[in-house]
Amino acid sequence: MTIIHVMEPFASGITTAVINIIEELQDFEHIVIHGSRTSDNSIETVQKRFNPNTKFILWKTVGREINLKNDIKAFFELQSYLKDHKDAIVHLHSSKAGFLGRIACWSLGIKKVIYTPHCGSFLRTDVSYTKRLFFRTLEKIASFFGGLVVGCGKSEGELYKNLGRNTTYVNNGTNTSYKVDMSKKKMQIVFAGIINTQKNPAMFNEIAKILKDTNDAQFIWVGDGELKYYLTSKNILVTGWLPKQKVDEYLIGSSIYLSTSNWEGLPFGVIEAMNAGCALVLHDVPGNRDLVINGENGYLFKNADEAVNILNKLLKNKEIVDKMGLKSIEIVKNNYSRKQMGEGYKNIYLTI
Known part of the structure; x- marks a missing residue:
């Protein structure tokens, strides 16, 4: 056939x-x-x-x-x-x-x-x-x-x-063969994907900039794109395009996955972050909604202020973040x- x-x-x-x-x-x-x-x-x-x-x-x-x-x-x-x-x-x-x-x-x-x-x-x-x-x-x-x-x-x-x-x-x-050691994860915030209008780098930068003044959080955007110039906050690392193995290393090494996307189908980036044991903080749009059980493996937010409030709470409690990351792994194995x-x-x- x-x-x-x-x-x-x-x-x-x-x-x-x-x-x-x-x-x-x-x-x-x-x-x-x-x-x-x-x-x-x-x-x-x-x-x-x-x-x-x-x-x-x-x-x-x-x-x-x-x-x-x-x-x-x-x-x-x-x-x-x-x-x-x-x-x-x-x-x-x-x-x-x-x-x-x-x-x-x-x-x-x-x-x-x-x-x-x-x-x-x-x-x-x-x-x-x-x-x-x-x-x-x-x-x-x-x-x-x-x-x-x-x-x-x-x-x-x-x-x-x-x-x-x-x-x-x-x-x-996605391939669910990852082995994740939650104890080795850093309390850093990661996203993986192209830097374009759909992925909304302006909001990502706004969130990072606010948290720079209130928290010592490190943000990582794994990827590149024509709207890279939006990512100006000093606490954002933009890696450029990397081989998949390196992308996986960033996901496995990070505790929280932040998506500010304006629209989605069912994003592979989020699914792969779940597979890597990340807690999710996702913009409340179709596609993203499918992947979050609110309060169990992460949270949805409607604007930058909501995202900042969620991240401030999560960054103070690694035990809860790790628990959410393990729930993400369970959800992926069962459904994705x-x-x-x-x-x-x-x-x-x-x-x-």
Whole structure:
């Protein structure tokens, strides 16, 4: 059985999700059709993260933003790749692939189509209300062309079900083989990811700056990006892009994971932090809400002042923070393992 994964960005959590699915389902043939947008050094660098049996096709004309001329080109290019695989299962990842891919599959008579939004475009807060409404309308239009929507978590599944779509969900998952020594964790605050509008570095910096005056807390942003200039507080270390092993070392060595994200699907960064035994302090947005049991493995906050109050309390009590970190590990093993992710998608692939 052949699974064709179609994705516009070749980066971020979408890439991690596809890598994890392929690793867990090696009995299937996997073809990845991907765009050229990546936060890595090169497309080849990203491809090396995949199982060596994976086949790749570069989707040359696709881009993130809506551009009628380019999107028409991208549609016909994708259609040309899919026409020789009418018996395959097509798994569309992200909004652009979901829209163009469902129409392309419908036009070719491909029936076995799955769409995982990985955080729909209509959740973006960096665009106007009118544009979000437009994105929502595009989702509704695309749904008439078929396909099963499979959210990457409970919140995403519910959001699409509220649009009246045929929807289920499979939780994102990670490899749960970490061994964490809580006694070696430092009382420092970490985040891992790209420094962009979605991840809201301005709020992260605001929180760090307030705590610099009231607490001796060290903040670490593992990653890089075009909005790095927001992270000016003296108590923030920005590491730049690191190999996964080094990222894991920062997560395992830190006690608290702080996410100020403006919107999320079901963030791998948070799941991996839970797996590393971090207590969570997360901005109260869809996706993040799925991962926190308030007061047990962390807290949600609505603004910077709430986050500061939570962090001030946690930084004074390592015993409570460690207890929350152990609860995070338990939750990941029970609900967000790579194995359960693979099994969930396998069941869908075999029954769609």
